[in-house]
Amino acid sequence: MIETWLLWLFAATALAGAALMLVLQHPMRVALALIATMLSLAGVYALLGVHVIAIFQVLIYVGAVMVFMVYAIMLLDVRDRSFTRRFSRLLVPGVIAAVLFLAVIVHALWRALPAEGGGDGAGALFALQRFSVEFLNEYWLHFELVSVLLVAAVVAAVAVLEIGRKSRG
Amino acid sequence: MSHPLTLIVLLPLAGFLLNGLFGNRLGKGFVSAVGCGLPILAFLTAIKCFFLLRAGGGAPLLDTTYTWASFGDSSFEVSFYFDVLSAVMVLIVTGVGSLIHVYSIGYMKEDASYARYFAYLNLFLFFMLLLVLGRSLLVLFVGWEGVGLASYLLIGFWFEDPDKARAGKKAFITNRVGDAGFLLGMFLLYQALGTLDADRINAAFMAPTLPAVSASVVGVLLFIGASGKSAQIPLHVWLPDAMAGPTPVSALIHAATMVTAGVYMVSRLSGIYMHAPEASAIIAAIGVLTAFFAATIAIAQNDIKKVLAYSTISQLGFMFVAAGVGAYGVAIFHLYTHAFFKACLFLGAGSVIHALGGEQDIRKMGGLARRIPVTFATFAIATAAIAGIPPLAGFFSKDEILWYAFASSSGGSPLLYAVAAVTALLTAFYMFRLLWLTFFGRSRMSAEVEHHVHESPLSMTGVLVVLAALSAIGGFLALPHFLEPLLPLPAAVPAFEHFETPLLVLSIAIAVLGLAAAAYIYSDDGQRAAGLRKRFAGLYQVLSNKYYVDELYDWLIGRPLYWISERIFLRLGDQKLIDGTLHGLADLGRRTAGGLSRVQNGSLHLYALLVLAGIIVSLAWSFRHG
Amino acid sequence: MLVATSLALFALGLLGVIVRRNVLIMLMCMELMLNGVNLSLVAFAQQAASAAGAVLVFLIFVVATAEIAIAIPIVLLLVRRRDALDIDAYADLRG
Numbered sequence: 001m002i003e004t005w006l007l008w009l010f011a012a013t014a015l016a017g018a019a020l021m022l023v024l025q026h027p028m029r030v031a032l033a034l035i036a037t038m039l040s041l042a043g044v045y046a047l048l049g050v051h052v053i054a055i056f057q058v059l060i061y062v063g064a065v066m067v068f069m070v071y072a073i074m075l076l077d078v079r080d081r082s083f084t085r086r087f088s089r090l091l092v093p094g095v096i097a098a099v100l101f102l103a104v105i106v107h108a109l110w111r112a113l114p115a116e117g118g119g120d121g122a123g124a125l126f127a128l129q130r131f132s133v134e135f136l137n138e139y140w141l142h143f144e145l146v147s148v149l150l151v152a153a154v155v156a157a158v159a160v161l162e163i164g165r166k167s168r169g
Numbered sequence: 170m171s172h173p174l175t176l177i178v179l180l181p182l183a184g185f186l187l188n189g190l191f192g193n194r195l196g197k198g199f200v201s202a203v204g205c206g207l208p209i210l211a212f213l214t215a216i217k218c219f220f221l222l223r224a225g226g227g228a229p230l231l232d233t234t235y236t237w238a239s240f241g242d243s244s245f246e247v248s249f250y251f252d253v254l255s256a257v258m259v260l261i262v263t264g265v266g267s268l269i270h271v272y273s274i275g276y277m278k279e280d281a282s283y284a285r286y287f288a289y290l291n292l293f294l295f296f297m298l299l300l301v302l303g304r305s306l307l308v309l310f311v312g313w314e315g316v317g318l319a320s321y322l323l324i325g326f327w328f329e330d331p332d333k334a335r336a337g338k339k340a341f342i343t344n345r346v347g348d349a350g351f352l353l354g355m356f357l358l359y360q361a362l363g364t365l366d367a368d369r370i371n372a373a374f375m376a377p378t379l380p381a382v383s384a385s386v387v388g389v390l391l392f393i394g395a396s397g398k399s400a401q402i403p404l405h406v407w408l409p410d411a412m413a414g415p416t417p418v419s420a421l422i423h424a425a426t427m428v429t430a431g432v433y434m435v436s437r438l439s440g441i442y443m444h445a446p447e448a449s450a451i452i453a454a455i456g457v458l459t460a461f462f463a464a465t466i467a468i469a470q471n472d473i474k475k476v477l478a479y480s481t482i483s484q485l486g487f488m489f490v491a492a493g494v495g496a497y498g499v500a501i502f503h504l505y506t507h508a509f510f511k512a513c514l515f516l517g518a519g520s521v522i523h524a525l526g527g528e529q530d531i532r533k534m535g536g537l538a539r540r541i542p543v544t545f546a547t548f549a550i551a552t553a554a555i556a557g558i559p560p561l562a563g564f565f566s567k568d569e570i571l572w573y574a575f576a577s578s579s580g581g582s583p584l585l586y587a588v589a590a591v592t593a594l595l596t597a598f599y600m601f602r603l604l605w606l607t608f609f610g611r612s613r614m615s616a617e618v619e620h621h622v623h624e625s626p627l628s629m630t631g632v633l634v635v636l637a638a639l640s641a642i643g644g645f646l647a648l649p650h651f652l653e654p655l656l657p658l659p660a661a662v663p664a665f666e667h668f669e670t671p672l673l674v675l676s677i678a679i680a681v682l683g684l685a686a687a688a689y690i691y692s693d694d695g696q697r698a699a700g701l702r703k704r705f706a707g708l709y710q711v712l713s714n715k716y717y718v719d720e721l722y723d724w725l726i727g728r729p730l731y732w733i734s735e736r737i738f739l740r741l742g743d744q745k746l747i748d749g750t751l752h753g754l755a756d757l758g759r760r761t762a763g764g765l766s767r768v769q770n771g772s773l774h775l776y777a778l779l780v781l782a783g784i785i786v787s788l789a790w791s792f793r794h795g
Numbered sequence: 796m797l798v799a800t801s802l803a804l805f806a807l808g809l810l811g812v813i814v815r816r817n818v819l820i821m822l823m824c825m826e827l828m829l830n831g832v833n834l835s836l837v838a839f840a841q842q843a844a845s846a847a848g849a850v851l852v853f854l855i856f857v858v859a860t861a862e863i864a865i866a867i868p869i870v871l872l873l874v875r876r877r878d879a880l881d882i883d884a885y886a887d888l889r890g
Contacts, residue, residue: 007796007797008796011796011797011800014800014804014834015800015803015804015807018803018804018807018808018827019807021807021811021820021823021824021827022807022810022811022814022815022824027817027819027820030820030823031823034823034826034827037804037827037830038830041830041833041834044797044834044837045837048797048837048838048841049841050837050840050841050849050852052849052853053833053837053849053852053853056853056856057833057856060856060857060860061826061830061856061859064860065826065859065860065863068863068864068867069819069822069823069826069863069867072819072867072870072871073819075871076819076870076871076874076880078874078878078879078880080878080879080880080881080884081816081879081881081883083817083880085816086815086816086817087814087815087816088772088774088813088814088815088816088882088883089774090774090775090778090813090814091814093778094774094778094781094810094813094814095810095814097778097781097782097785097813098781098806098807098809098810098813100785101781101784101785101806101809102802102803102806104785104788104789105788105802106799106802107792108788108791108792109798131846131849134846134850135846135850135853138846139847139850142850142854146854146857146858149857149858149861150857150861152861153861153862153864153865156865157864157865157868160865160868160869160872161868163872164868164871164872167872167876769888769889770886770889771885771886771887771888771889772882772883772886773812773821773882773885774812774813774814774882777809777812777813778813781809781813
């Protein structure tokens with residue numbers, strides 16, 4: 001019972017953070033709103049029983065990605081037009097399109113969704129030990145490919161540094 | 170020789186091809202040999218055919234060469250037909266034609282386009298022979314158009330001069346107007362009779378039951394074509410301008426042969442015209458009007474060739490008068506004598522022009538009789554012939570025409586005779602005027618021209634002598650009787666029969682009167698003439714401007730057509746509609762592209778929005794099959 | 796309900812990309828979209844009791860990290876050169 005209540009709470013917080021992201025002016029505050037959303041989502045994952053994912057959400061997303069983002073925001077404190085005028089020219093068309101999008105998707109999913117429930121039975125599936133064994137046994141190929149992707153990312157980062165260094169002389 | 174007629178036709182064609190393709194490379198000797206030799210060969214072959222005809226008792230020779238087109242059970246063949254009428258025509262065409270070719274050797278010696286000239290002359294002969302030898306009207310029409318083409322090429326021979334080129338165009342276009350009538354006539358004939366063979370057409374009309382087409386309508390339509398080719402009113406305007414071509418061309422085409430094609434065609438289809446009294450009346454009327462009209466203009470012209478041109482128109486009118494009253498044989502007789510003396514006159518004029526180094530205005534000539542005696546003698550004989558002085562050729566033919574104009578039971582009338590007789594008087598007058606002003610009297614030439622006056626070479630004077638001799642004795646050949654089996658002469662109205670001898674005397678009197686009048690007016694060095702010109706100044710103005718016919722045509726037809734062409738077809742049709750559509754389409758493409766390219770403005774926001782819109786549309790679309 | 800939330804998150808993220816001007820904020824909205832997708836994946840994986848869902852979420856984490864690791868330096872260099880954080884300053888591919 002309390003779980004459902006908490007679930008609703010965390011979902012609401014996530015949505016609130018997302019909505020705030022769209023409205024706040026200062027980029028730093030936007031970043032903080034996003035962190036809030038992500039933490040709420042981690043809570044949702046935990047409540048659903050996928051503790052592994054919840055932990056990784058906090059560690060990777062909040063801990064690495066958002067920290068990096070905050071660094072970038074701190075470095076680029078440029079107060080130009082984007083600061084004073086938050087919204088682009090396509091505000092109204094954008095809102096309308098987003099509403100339409102939601103309508104269309106909801107309409108599409110309405111009939112296709114299975115009944116909610118059938119929920120916790122899979123909790124055991126996501127215990128850490130079980131998860132990692134499955135992960136590295138069955139999905140080892142995906143694991144390897146993703147590591148290749150990371151290597152590529154590292155190479156790209158070094159290249160960007162080189163370009164940056166060259167352009168600065 | 171199994172196909173002599175085809176040979177006659179093909180010899181000049183070979184000449185055209187040889188001279189046209191190789192003439193420039195093989196030199197003037199080759200060109201002259203081929204260009205004159207082949208027509209002479211054709212003439213000899215024609216003589217042979219003539220004897221074959223006589224040996225066969227007058228039965229026509231037929232030479233079927235080639236089937237042009239056949240559909241169902243009817244077909245169009247190219248076949249050649251040789252009866253007494255064709256014999257006369259072929260002998261004139263090849264005979265006088267060969268003489269004129271020989272004359273051209275001397276006349277065109279200095280010209281740079283020597284080979285082209287002979288090629289075109291041979292081409293003309295080829296088409297003319299197609300015309301006179303063709304059995305079917307279709308072959309005749311091919312020849313008809315072909316001589317028109319050759320005429321255009323030769324009138325505009327010195328095409329660097331735009332006026333001369335324009336004269337060639339005028340000739341061709343005026344001919345085409347007449348050809349429209351000719352074609353309509355042919356269509357009617359084919360529809361009614363299913364054949365275009367001339368002898369079959371004549372037979373059909375002479376048969377007891379007439380074909381289901383009005384002979385008069387066909388007759389008039391065909392005559393429209395004839396009046397285009399033979400320069401009758403109202404399509405006569407091209408012939409004076411055609412004098413822009415070299416003089417031998419004027420002699421051959423616009424005097425002896427091409428312009429007589431209309432007379433030949435009417436005589437060939439005599440079967441139709443004998444049953445078409447209305448058409449024949451129209452022919453006679455137009456003939457005599459044209460004759461009178463052209464003669465009045467001729468007395469006020471000052472260019473030696475123009476006088477002869479109007480004289481040709483006038484004489485052609487006489488030929489049509491004869492055809493219009495049913496005396497086809499007499500028309501051909503006059504065609505025959507006219508070929509001799511008119512060719513002689515034109516070639517003589519050419520000799521004079523050659524002697525004077527290019528001068529053509531008779532007001533600047535005079536006193537040439539002693540300086541160029543051969544030219545003078547031949548010119549004088551030909552002038553007497555055309556005026557109708559016995560016993561020269563012209564007297565016989567013209568007298569027959571006048572007689573039948575008066576007394577023919579199928580259309581002759583005293584009124585017709587009267588107009589024709591006045592025209593004959595005028596003919597004598599202007600021809601002697603021409604002779605006088607050119608050869609007699611005080612010399613009005615400029616000093617340097619006078620210094621260079623010389624007689625023409627033998628190739629030219631020889632031909633002149635031959636033609637003059639033929640003009641003198643040619644009349645003794647009783648051509649109308651020779652042609653009578655084919656072209657019967659009409660009976661004379663009984664009441665007029667006893668007028669024959671008086672009219673004969675009257676003809677002689679007319680000729681002498683004309684001579685005397687000219688001698689009187691022009692013998693005193695032009696003073697009386699100048700006085701007359703002042704007294705009748707208005708009339709003189711109208712006559713020397715040829716009744717302003719060209720100006721009338723230009724105002725009536727030329728300018729409206731030009732206006733339509735420019736305003737409607739050029740500006741509206743071409744520029745606004747066609748160009749406008751093209752430019753409009755191109756513009757539309759450009760504007761559409763311009764509009765569409767505004768999507769790509771570099772703004773990521775817009776791109777993202779468009780992606781979202783695309784997703785929405787695709788999802789919504791998928792609901793159709795939902 | 797969770798699916799609805801994930802939809803909302805995704806839509807808000809997409810809207811943010813269309814609507815906000817600041818480059819960094821646009822990047823953060825893209826992260827938001829990824830998070831929305833993650834949530835839906837987890838919800839479906841839980842309902843279907845499938846391990847593939849969790850694995851996919853994990854992979855998405857890694858990919859998002861790599862993406863950010865490259866995107867932010869690129870943005871840094873661009874902003875340093877042009878001295879503007881407004882995305883309209885980078886409309887060079889106009890055509």
